[in-house]
């Protein structure tokens with residue numbers, strides 16, 4: 001199976017590349033923005049036409065949520081035009097497209113875990129640009145998988161590494177306690193993507209680790225698992241005062257994966273335990 005991974009140097013990209021590179025049955029091409037800028041229509045079409053992959057896994061995105069508010073055009077270019085290019089180019093050669101979306105397509109007002117058909121209503125530019133990216137993929141290539149994930153951590157800049165580095169400085173850390181979501185390991189998400197890309201079960205899927213917590217609970221669990229004694233103080237979103245609005249509650253229910261017996265995600269604490277144990 002020929003696979004093209006875009007955004008290959010991001011957290012998820014690295015995990016997928018590590019998983020597939022040199023493995024029997026896979027011929028992998030991994031490209032980040034230096035080799036393939038997904039916002040360039042002609043480069044995307046040329047590359048896909050030349051490589052003729054069976055599956056394209058799009059891990060490229062503009063993920064800096066606050067920066068998206070200030071760089072609106074760039075956010076839409078990467079998160080919507082990029083997927084548009086990939087969807088059109090994969091459709092032309094009959095390839096499958098795996099695309100990753102986010103819990104931030106929702107507004108955070110739900111009180112219960114959100115199923116795939118829940119109404120989207122993004123409250124920041126990042127979420128709105130990702131929502132448009134989903135729509136591009138859906139409308140341009142029926143052979144698509146859209147995985148909405150959340151609070152992702154792997155090999156790259158993420159909340160776990162930020163907390164550990166702040167904790168090592170010995171300061172008291174203030175962490176938001178009124179945003180609830182599901183921390184998700186790139187290991188679990190990659191397992192799901194790799195299993196699903198072999199199927200024809202196209203569609204939109206919620207794909208997060210099981211269970212939920214606040215960022216404050218997440219931070220406390222990181223330090224507990226690491227055996228670090230760090231003072232963590234719960235604060236509100238308002239007190240933090242970040243640039244972009246954030247959904248208050250964005251717990252996703254992996255309903256569609258469950259229906260087809262593909263919900264292979266671990267509990268968030270178990271996945272975090274493995275990450276903390278193995279991350280250098």
Ligand SMILES: NC(=O)c1ccc[n+]([C@@H]2O[C@H](COP(=O)([O-])OP(=O)(O)OC[C@H]3O[C@@H](n4cnc5c(N)ncnc54)[C@H](OP(=O)(O)O)[C@@H]3O)[C@@H](O)[C@H]2O)c1
Pocket residue numbers: 006007008009010011012013032033034036037038039058059060061062063078082100101102103130149150151152153156157
């Ligand atoms: N991180 C999360 O908490 C989270 C939560 C929910 C959903 N997601 C989604 O999950 C997916 C993977 O996220 P991630 O955390 O792995 O992201 P990431 O670590 O930020 O990686 C994204 C990669 O895409 C690259 N990129 C940016 N613009 C590009 C372009 N025009 N063409 C090609 N590559 C480009 C980035 O390069 P630079 O670093 O040089 O910009 C980076 O290497 C994304 O679709 C994201 O929206 C992430």
